[in-house]
Amino acid sequence: NAGVMQNPRHLVRRRGQEARLRCSPMKGHSHVYWYRQLPEEGLKFMVYLQKENIIDESGMPKERFSAEFPKEGPSILRIQQVVRGDSAAYFCASADLDTQYFGPGTRLTVL
Amino acid sequence: QKEVEQNSGPLSVPEGAIASLNCTYSDRGSQSFFWYRQYSGKSPELIMFIYSNGDKEDGRFTAQLNKASQYVSLLIRDSQPSDSATYLCAVNRNSGNTPLVFGKGTRLSVIA
Numbered sequence: 001n002a003g004v005m006q007n008p009r010h011l012v013r014r015r016g017q018e019a020r021l022r023c024s025p026m027k028g029h030s031h032v033y034w035y036r037q038l039p040e041e042g043l044k045f046m047v048y049l050q051k052e053n054i055i056d057e058s059g060m061p062k063e064r065f066s067a068e069f070p071k072e073g074p075s076i077l078r079i080q081q082v083v084r085g086d087s088a089a090y091f092c093a094s095a096d097l098d099t100q101y102f103g104p105g106t107r108l109t110v111l
Numbered sequence: 112q113k114e115v116e117q118n119s120g121p122l123s124v125p126e127g128a129i130a131s132l133n134c135t136y137s138d139r140g141s142q143s144f145f146w147y148r149q150y151s152g153k154s155p156e157l158i159m160f161i162y163s164n165g166d167k168e169d170g171r172f173t174a175q176l177n178k179a180s181q182y183v184s185l186l187i188r189d190s191q192p193s194d195s196a197t198y199l200c201a202v203n204r205n206s207g208n209t210p211l212v213f214g215k216g217t218r219l220s221v222i223a
Contacts, residue, residue, distance in 0.1 A: 031208045043155065043199065045210040056210060091154055098143050098207055102154040 002027045004094050004103035005074075012109045019079040019086070021106045025094030032075045033093040033100060034060075034067060043091065049075055082110045114138060115202050117214035126223050130187040134200030134214055137181070143203035144176055144183045145211065150196045158198075159185065190221040 005024040013019050025032050034046040045059040049069035060067065064082075069075040079086055087110045093100035115136050124130045132146075143162050147155035161167045161174040161183065173186040183202075187194055197216040203209055 033210060035211075035213075042215040043201075043211075043213040045212070048208070048210055055208075059210065093211075095208055098203055098209070099145070099157065099160055100211060101157060102147075105154045 004092060004101055006092050006103035006106050008106060009104060010107050010109070012111060013082050014111050015083055016081050019082050019108055021077040021079075021090050021092075021108070022074040023077070023092030023094075023103055024074040025092075026096075026101060029094035029096050029101075031095040032069050033095070034075075034077050035091045035093065035102075037089045037091065037105075039088070046077070079108075082108075084110045086110050114212045115200055115214040117198075117200050117217045119215060120218040121220050122217055123220045123222055124190050126190060126192060126221055128190050128221075130190045130194065130219055130221070132185040132187075132198050132200075132217050132219065134183045134185075135181055136183070136200075136202045136212075138202070138204050138212075139178075139181060141178075141181075141202045141204050142206045144174070145201040145203070146172075146174060146183075146185045147199040147201060148194075148196045149199055149216065155199055187219075190219075192221045192223050195219055195221050 035043045047060045047067045048056040064080045089105045091105045092103045145160045146158040149155045159174045167174045171188045175184045199216045200214040201211040
């Protein structure tokens with residue numbers, strides 16, 4: 001399966017803990033986007049990365065959230081000190097040109 | 112004004128009918144337009160993309176773009192119950208790799 005992979009698919013954290021979400025793009029794709037979808041809301045852009053570079057992080061909250069896409073390994077979205085409002089589905093998309101293909105998502109629940 | 116607007120629905124059509132989904136966008140400089148289908152609890156799945164004014168057909172799906180009116184639509188012919196999903200309109204404000212701006216989606220229900 002050469003699709004976008006995300007793990008874990010479901011993640012439960014208590015308030016104050018850290019959440020780490022991983023994304024491996026499709027083979028041959030070097031562009032990774034992270035989006036967040038709150039219940040009953042549309043998809044909202046968070047951050048756009050290429051290997052070892054953050055290209056656009058305009059949609060990411062300034063505090064507690066960070067992202068990376070190292071030379072080797074998956075892209076990681078990290079949420080520190082999670083709060084209940086962080087509960088959402090987090091989707092990663094990879095692209096070669098301008099067409100983005102989504103992974104299955106990580107559903108984060110903060111208790 | 113929201114950047115990408117869609118009627119939230121639900122849009123109900125009988126099986127075999129044509130479903131028409133509409134989307135308007137505010138940024139006149141937008142370059143690329145995408146339709147994604149999202150089943151409940153699943154991730155968005157690319158249905159079609161369109162860059163130029165006019166119609167683009169792929170099987171039972173037709174995307175229509177009118178840049179002058181800042182309007183893009185998706186027609187689904189011979190609708191099936193399996194087409195019941197939320198359809199997301201997405202706009203790329205620049206050519207190449209840039210973030211997509213999504214509408215909130217239209218829920219389509221195809222009644223058997």
